[in-house]
Amino acid sequence: MNNECVDGVVEKLYESFPDIPIYTEDIEQDLAEPSFMVDFTESNQEHKLDKRYYRSMLINVHYFPSNTGNNRTEINSVFNELFEILEFINIGENLIMGKNFETHIEDDVGIFTCTYGLFFRSIPENSLFESVESDVKPKNE
8 A cells, every 4th residue: 555655646746747757766876857756754554443444654755956056946846836736646546635745955855745544444364254155045936
């Protein structure tokens, strides 16, 4: 589910910024600028009722600006777009709303964080009950 959340963010970024590379793995060298790096940071899961759970996932989107000299202006402009673009993402067939959006700039890299959460039902693979088939007919037949 965590990877599906990252995929949902990447999909939205690609729709809005088709010409900017998007990375999801660590970048050793040859980083293209401008570019995005989408990073799953942490996840929390809470048991609710019966087999229902609520999971929240914290995602970081790093923006590496082009080296034009106006890095902060460029980063702030991208931040403004990300607030709107990442408000809703798709996780599987579910449309999920983001919350707790935060931004900051660190070492000339823009970091946009947001949390996505959803309810899901856990169904154990090995059920305690076996399936039984029967051929029961009404008494009059």
